[in-house]
Amino acid sequence: MEKVSRARRLLEQVLRTKRGSKVARYKGGVGKFIGGMVYLHRNYAQEVIPSDVWETALKVLDSEYPGFAYNAVVYDLKKRMVRFVQAPDFDQAREPHVGQYVSVFSDGSTRQGHSNSIWHHKWLWVRPDYKGFDVKKSMEWSEFWLSRLEGTAKGTDRTWTKQLTDQGIGRAWEDSR
Secondary structure (H helix, E strand, O other), rough: HHHHHHHHHHHHHEEEEOOOOEEOOOOHOOEEOOEEEEEEEOOOOOOOOHOOOOOOOHHHHHOOOOOOOOEEEEEEHHHOOOEEEEEEOOOOOOOEEEEEOOOOOOOEEEHHHHHHHHOHHHHHOOOOOOOOOHHHHHHHHHHHHHOOOOOOOOOOOHHHHHHHHHOHHHHHHHHHH
């Protein structure tokens, strides 16, 4: 029983930025919702993306980009667009890199691209029992820097590292371990 309640607490946990904005999983307990899009690990895409949209996007991806290996998915709720992403260090990096991606639009058209951006709060993308990385530790990292960060988190390695360094957050985290 304790295991179930611990998992439920992790699933429902809400963190807050210094300004008070909520950081919590999407409806149903998985996914990061921001800017009208839900960010997910591929294991959970079918739980959030409507089946007709998901199945159509998969068919297009398999037809246009056979063998495209993805581990992350972004779903735009309004446009009904699915982006398949090869986040090369999703399980290893504290803030994973985006990498190569293929966007499949509702009309069946596609766009391929690449990004050097990073993602924050990867624990939101998965359920608490996900085995690829330590979900609790990822959540603790988010809670730590959210309580200390002045301003909005930056989205590239260079700008994020500078932001952490300038505010002493990275060093404080290491010292707390």
